[in-house]
Amino acid sequence: GNSVTQMEGPVTLSEEAFLTINCTYTATGYPSLFWYVQYPGEGLQLLLKATKADDKGSNKGFEATYRKETTSFHLEKGSVQVSDSAVYFCALSRESGGSNYKLTFGKGTLLTVNP
Amino acid sequence: DAGVTQSPTHLIKTRGQQVTLRCSPKSGHDTVSWYQQALGQGPQFIFQYYEEEERQRGNFPDRFSGHQFPNYSSELNVNALLLGDSALYLCASSLVISGANVLTFGAGSRLTVL
Numbered sequence: 001g002n003s004v005t006q007m008e009g010p011v012t013l014s015e016e017a018f019l020t021i022n023c024t025y026t027a028t029g030y031p032s033l034f035w036y037v038q039y040p041g042e043g044l045q046l047l048l049k050a051t052k053a054d055d056k057g058s059n060k061g062f063e064a065t066y067r068k069e070t071t072s073f074h075l076e077k078g079s080v081q082v083s084d085s086a087v088y089f090c091a092l093s094r095e096s097g098g099s100n101y102k103l104t105f106g107k108g109t110l111l112t113v114n115p
Numbered sequence: 116d117a118g119v120t121q122s123p124t125h126l127i128k129t130r131g132q133q134v135t136l137r138c139s140p141k142s143g144h145d146t147v148s149w150y151q152q153a154l155g156q157g158p159q160f161i162f163q164y165y166e167e168e169e170r171q172r173g174n175f176p177d178r179f180s181g182h183q184f185p186n187y188s189s190e191l192n193v194n195a196l197l198l199g200d201s202a203l204y205l206c207a208s209s210l211v212i213s214g215a216n217v218l219t220f221g222a223g224s225r226l227t228v229l
Contacts, residue, residue, distance in 0.1 A: 004157075036220075041222065042222055043119070043205060043220035043221050043222045043223055044158070044205065044207075044220040045220070046217055046218070049217070089157050089158075091157075102148065102160040102163065102171055102173065103150075103158070103160065103218065104160070105157030105158050105159075106157050107155070107156055107157045108155075108156070108157050
């Protein structure tokens with residue numbers, strides 16, 4: 001079945017540090033890949049997505065590239081801010097371009113950014 | 116523009132009781148999905164409703180059931196509650212024709228079973 005593995009947290013960084021959160025997946029077919037962010041007390045928000053191999057998703061300074069050869073979708077940001085402190089979830093859906101299929105999530109990575 | 120709203124935000128039940136959680140989708144959305152998020156875990160798919168029918172179901176027992184109303188709102192019902200049902204229950208809505216696979220999540224209903 002489909003699964004997502006992301007790096008264990010928590011991750012603690014100083015402001016302006018470089019961020020990488022690793023994510024690898026196992027899936028049949030050609031999944032779409034996502035990063036969601038969850039701030040304390042809030043629901044999940046879509047951060048970025050990629051629907052086919054070699055696509056790069058980007059938003060708010062975050063980016064991730066869909067690497068089919070390594071089945072990875074690592075999240076990166078060049079300079080984190082205190083406001084980036086949250087839990088980050090990597091997720092996939094069953095087929096690329098498919099509509100409204102279920103999402104399979106990783107366990108989440110807690111990021112804390114200190115001033 | 117209101118997003119996805121869920122109620123109640125918090126509730127406490129005892130083992131064996133039944134609970135109903137409610138969800139109003141984002142304006143213009145017609146599909147509702149429910150997820151269970153245990154503490155420290157990622158969300159797990161429960162089921163999805165479209166046109167008042169269950170379209171997909173995850174690996175959850177029949178104690179978990181749902182309903183979608185003509186106005187697209189939805190309910191999640193859990194019978195015979197177990198301690199392990201304690202979790203944050205997330206509702207997400209989307210538009211079936213969008214094809215973009217983008218879900219809008221609510222803030223969730225936190226259920227504690229004692």
